[in-house]
Amino acid sequence: VPVLTRTDHRVFAHVKIYSNFAEIIQPLGILPLEFSAEDWSDIRSDSITLVGANVNITQQTITEKKNSLNNLQVYVRSPSSSNTETKFFQATMIDENRNLVKLIDKDISKEAIYLTVQPDHIVYNNEPSQSKYYVNFTYDTTDAVYLSYLRSNLNWKTRYQLNLFEETKQAIIIAMADIRNDGKSKIDIEYGELIGGEINLRMFEQDG
Structure with a gap:
């Protein structure tokens, strides 16, 4: 089921939403990529990778940084x-x-x-700072590069509405998709697909 939405945000994502995870594909931003602790808790870190027609990843690093409270x-x-x-x-x-x-x-x-x-x-005296996570890549390519990863906070389910009329008219059943974002940050979707069933994580890891 295709879903098309667009906002004024500069980064738009192609999203495939399954019942257990959502696969996000978006243009690669400036490296290293920064994620808040709240966003990171919704992301499968082992699914983060680069995709493109001709991308060769030579190194990938994930770093957690937090201001220490020691001596405070x-x-x-x-x-x-x-x-x-x-x-x-x-x-x-x-x-x-x-x-x-x-x-x-x-x-x-x-x-x-x-x-x-x-x-x-x-x-x-001051609010303790939360951890931030940084993802960096070293790669070679001659084509456009996109960031791909899985998020657990996007899900969808089907909702049905049955309209009953007089005996002379046939009943009408309408199927609707409820898309829910349980995370605190918004996701700007340029193009999305709703896919029934759960994503096969083993196949995704092999493809990545």
Whole structure:
């Protein structure tokens, strides 16, 4: 079932929407390609590749970058807090993976102490940055190059509407396709196909 939509966005994608994944093919942008953590969670990273009539990929890299919270000044709930009184102390983040902080709590010790605290007991001065993912390619080609990958947040299903009339008229059944984007970022579709059934991931990996 062909679907044709277009917006004012500069990058338009050709999309094949299956019941489990959507195959996205769009013009290759400036390298390296940047994806937010939200977008990355909807993408099968092993499906990202380049397609074209004459494309030879010699190298592909995927890198995750995130500003470290280590050595950042934060506020943490004091271990000496009670149900009736909550105290917060300034602390230094030592290991963000373990939520290990260093602080001075005079009710416990005059020297600096190290604590592993619960995530909801940490108050940040600024919003912690999320990871960003970068995809880069080294390739050779003499033709146009397109980016291809699978997304899990696009899906569709068939909806039927039955119109009943008087006995002199035949009933009419109308089939409609509901397309849903469960992701937070929009996808601008230049041309789309709705395909019944699930995509064969094994065949896709072999083709890629």
